[in-house]
Amino acid sequence: METLLFESHDLGETEAFLSEHYATMRIQGDTERPATRVRRAILGQVSIDRLNLDYAMSYDVDPLGKVCLCTVSSGTIAQQVAGQDEEVFGPGDTVLFTPPDKPYKGEIRRSCYDIIMLDPALLAQVAGQELAEPIDLGGHRPVSKAAADNLVKTIAYLRGVLQDPELAGSPLIVSAASQLLAASVLTAFPDQAHADERDQTAAQPETVRRAAAFIDDHADAAITLADIAAAAKVGTRALQYGFRQHLDTTPMAYLRRVRLVAAHADLVAAQGEHTTVTAIATRWGFHHPGRFATTYQEVYGCPPSRTLHA
Known part of the structure; x- marks a missing residue:
């Protein structure tokens, strides 16, 4: 297991560190002594980073080539993947931060959060697909509460492995834990490229009308894509397909x-x-x-x- 720890109150030093280990960052310091703390642990094909940033920071990142998850403990993160709508993540959210093949940008606002990165090849291995068939994960948020809860528990299990030197030093445990994470990711964010045609069938005009009515009635509430899909009585993929097909837009747009x-x-x-x-x-x-x-x-x-x- 490899580890890395960075702590600083110097914005210039912090900006250089983040740009070197992640991507180009621009920090807008708004505290007297802005604190940064980053801890990274690498477990086989998976890395888990805990970041505490006591300021606002914008970023503009080229494709990472990694599947990147994010769990937010405090603060907010506004994120936009190329070609998609902006989403705002807050405390308690566990999301697909970015797919491996798309650039993204956004702003982190005084946030404590975890970044979990894994190799797409691990997903393909667990899914039983050839590497020539890319995994196309759907949406930023898990398809259901059960899938989200399972993903959170799996990430907590990985942290437990990292905290136990004996377990972290076992290749068999590391391999099993990594595959468990990959399976949880595939369950939470089903592969769009190999989805059933059920989504197209379910995305009827009536489905879109139910969803639009729910949005109209709850626009002043903190509703998510999953909430809208539940109100329309379909999955999130079917909902997105229906809005594209019948309204030429997305539910969040x-x-x-x-x-x-x-x-x-x-x-x-x-x-x-x-x-x-x-x-x-x-x-x-x-x-x-x-x-x-x-x-x-x-x-x-x-x-x-x-x-x-x-």
């Missing part, structure tokens, strides 16, 4: 559109009242004021502040 319309209505209604653009944006799930302002102007042709103070 539709949700953001509904929230943007609601935010616009609040800005119009709040004219002359003691409120702010940030407060209205936050109420409707837009936690990054700059991105909200840009999106708003693209749709309504003016900044949200002008609507508020018209």
